[in-house]
Amino acid sequence: MSKEYNVAILGATGAVGTRMIQQLEQSTIPVKNVKLLASAKSAGKQLSFKGQPVTVEETTPASFDGVDIVLSSAGGSVSKKFLPEAVKRGAVCVDNTSAFRMEPDVPLVVPEVNEEALKDHHGIVANPNCSTIQMVVALEPIRQAFGLNQIIVSTYQAASGAGQSALNELRQESQDYLDGKDMKADAKILPTKGDKKHYPLAFNLLPQIDVFEDDGYSHEEWKMIHETKKIMLNDMNAKDIKVTATCVRVPVPIAHGESIYFTVDDPTVTVDQLRAVLKDAPGVVLQDDPAHQVYPQPINAVGKRDTFVGRLRADEENPGAFNMWVVADNLLKGAAWNTVENAERLVANGLI
Template sequence: MENGYHVAVVGATGAVGTRMIEMLEQTTLPIKTVKLLASKRSAGKQLPFKGQLLTIEELVPESFEGIDLALFSAGGGISKIFAPEAVKRGAVVVDNTSHFRMDPEVPLVVPEVNKEALKEHKGIIANPNCSTIQMMVALEPIRQASGLERIIVSTYQAVSGAGASAIEELKTQAKDYLADKPADELTAEILPAGGDKKHYPIAFNALPQIDVFSDLDYTNEEWKMINETKKIMSDEAIKVVATCVRIPVVMGHSESVYIETKEETSVSAIKDLLKKAPGVVLQDDPSQQLYPQALTSIGKKETFVGRIRQDVDVKNGFHLWVVSDNLLKGAAWNSVQIAETLHEMNLVRV
């Protein structure tokens, strides 16, 4: 598009929305205007964009008149109502919530993995779960080369995945605990899941529950990783299982991933693949204690992979440690990257 796109950010004041704005400042996407949309209580506030202040507007269906691209990150309920309204008015929606992810009519996209799926979009593209995205970036090169039979993943997820209020709760609990307040007296109102019956402290703790429990006693977060992986890789036969754990880290999700390949390969072959893989940074030198860390991933768009080892009992089994900034590659950057890819493939309907 010659003069650039008219872009809207829905949920502009949230933890992901603010980072979407940052990513739009850095994007190669030709942009003419940016409209910031949020709830009525945020309307009138201002946020910076490329040296100017943009005023937040209240989200209403008419907000999307003249919009080409709409990036959503305001909760599934908002997406359910307003994404179709945006499409009706000619916009292409990139939705960061879980609402449309498993809809067979909606592509679920990680650009490094399955950008061709964008050709099938009918106005809405879903951004996968943060923990799924980084795992897909790390595993797709291996799958292309050697096939994948099985994935077993254990996640160590940052509290920012539960929103800005969860970060504040972690900080408050940590201060109180360090001031000798007993663990059972720490105020906990958000984690492990806002909508569940009980809440537990996250400071100095590890909670083996993200989202509410569902079928077979797996949580919704674990089912997201299982089902989204099969959809993104277009492989219903691949065996996938997840255990998702919240840890007292502010930003950066870490994952211990075990895979079994269909064809024989080696640690050195996997490292060579990942060195060349798009969006991947290999950090793997045990002799120098070099491996990915949550702290050093913050603010970076890439997915970091290290601790690559062959399983000691299974010939085609391998272990990897995968880390990424959950608010960037896990959310805001992947969304903007999808928008860039739509532009490159001439798939933005205007």
């Protein structure tokens, strides 16, 4: 009989954590036992795994005794505190927070792009930011086929990227707006918990995701730039591909959209060649038939593991430059599924 694994899910009660449970239920990983861990506040809550009830436990270092795999999405400070404890006890952790992403000895992995980086792990594998994941899934097959020089991305990011409380806030604001009430009192979390002012997202656009850096870029934009380089080129400051980003929160509950402009090495590449490559690319579903109004939409991507790509067009004034539109479920491919997929690949490659 093949090995079975004890798995702990850290942050099991959140928007991503509950989806990690579902994705693990549907995964190829042989699971012996599941521990659902959270803060003291959520301890005692009843959840289930494959139909069996599981009681949520408060996370302590001893929670990781005998655990083989940790899937973590409880916030950066929780990961920083507990994952070293789990590693000390022999577990391999896939961390969905930004805590370790830029550590040189922590692989930052999207399996469709850089699965081979998993072998360099020292107990922790980092899951990239949601907006980065869907972009690199769509661009890597193009890079492999034709080379990639420059990426200019504008995001249309869903509220759930800021957690369940942001989703609730969008819902409350939307109802208040429709009832003719003032939405401003509802705004307590967005654009970002970590900053001073809060603004309504319902029926609005917020060009701020995370806090701002000194150069005017938001930290989300910084992540898209440097994570993309680390994932594709194994160097967060690599110059071979130039990347810039504008990240905007939109009043959508789940699934991010991205308008991506990119240039390839070969100026003779055509849209048909790009479509041919994307049609067979891992994790990609091509939805690109404008004549029949077929293109990716968030409401159709919710609950799916795939990255949906459409609206491929040549920039007719710049040979080798193209526009495309990419949508994926930020809580699945952007978080829970990519985390579980990394764990699946660790198991399949004998790295746990």
